[in-house]
Amino acid sequence: MEVAFRTFQQASHRRAATGDPRHGTLELMEFEIRDARGEDAEALAPLLEQLMGEPSTEAQVRSRLDRLATTGADRVLVALSNGRVVGLVGVHLTWMAHTDAPTARLMSLVVDETFRGQGIGRRLVGAGVALARTWGCNRLELTSRLERSGAHSFYDAVGFVHTSKRFSMPV
Numbered sequence: 564m565e566v567a568f569r570t571f572q573q574a575s576h577r578r579a580a581t582g583d584p585r586h587g588t589l590e591l592m593e594f595e596i597r598d599a600r601g602e603d604a605e606a607l608a609p610l611l612e613q614l615m616g617e618p619s620t621e622a623q624v625r626s627r628l629d630r631l632a633t634t635g636a637d638r639v640l641v642a643l644s645n646g647r648v649v650g651l652v653g654v655h656l657t658w659m660a661h662t663d664a665p666t667a668r669l670m671s672l673v674v675d676e677t678f679r680g681q682g683i684g685r686r687l688v689g690a691g692v693a694l695a696r697t698w699g700c701n702r703l704e705l706t707s708r709l710e711r712s713g714a715h716s717f718y719d720a721v722g723f724v725h726t727s728k729r730f731s732m733p734v
């Protein structure tokens with residue numbers, strides 16, 4: 564099932580070194596969200612390190628992308644700004660015994676630290692919502708570590724409601 568994510572140009576005003584906004588220049592930014600490809604692995608490795616605080620090699624990322632591409636229940640999307648990979652979100656389709664409609668889960672959301680605060684995370688969530696609707700899901704959910712207070716504020720800002728506690732154990 565295909566979901567189209569538009570490429571568009573976004574005007575971005577850069578203030579001149581004088582600090583006077585009247586002396587700024589208008590830059591055109593090309594922004595795109597598309598499915599991740601094997602060749603994105605090199606750019607994604609440092610992003611995943613920012614997310615997890617531990618390194619991933621390019622080979623590990625490529626292998627994870629390959630594996631996710633075979634499940635039939637996962638999409639990994641990347642955000643590109645002027646052709647550079649600056650963000651990632653995974654979306655997972657889950658079926659459960661107690662509901663008829665599937666649920667979508669956001670996985671691995673991250674925006675490059677030098678590109679945060681520009682609305683890219685919001686757009687990645689929007690892409691996840693679009694994908695969830697295409698899949699026929701009636702809910703989009705996610706899990707976030709307790710210490711990620713900045714991310715929790717982000718989720719509040721983009722429309723999620725905090726409804727649950729998560730319990731886990733090593734097996």
Ligand SMILES: CC(C)(COP(=O)(O)OP(=O)(O)OC[C@H]1O[C@@H](n2cnc3c(N)ncnc32)[C@H](O)[C@@H]1OP(=O)(O)O)[C@@H](O)C(=O)NCCC(=O)NCCS
Pocket residue numbers: 613614671672673674675678679680681682683684685686706707708711712713714716717718720721
């Ligand atoms: C969380 C994250 C994906 C947000 O991406 P982003 O591109 O910076 O977010 P956006 O610019 O789209 O922000 C959208 C809204 O969230 C708010 N927001 C974003 N980060 C925030 C923060 N740390 N604290 C408070 N609000 C925040 C913004 O102010 C904005 O609100 P507004 O539209 O009402 O002005 C990014 O900070 C990140 O990658 N963090 C590290 C990895 C991480 O924690 N991922 C989540 C794992 S569960």
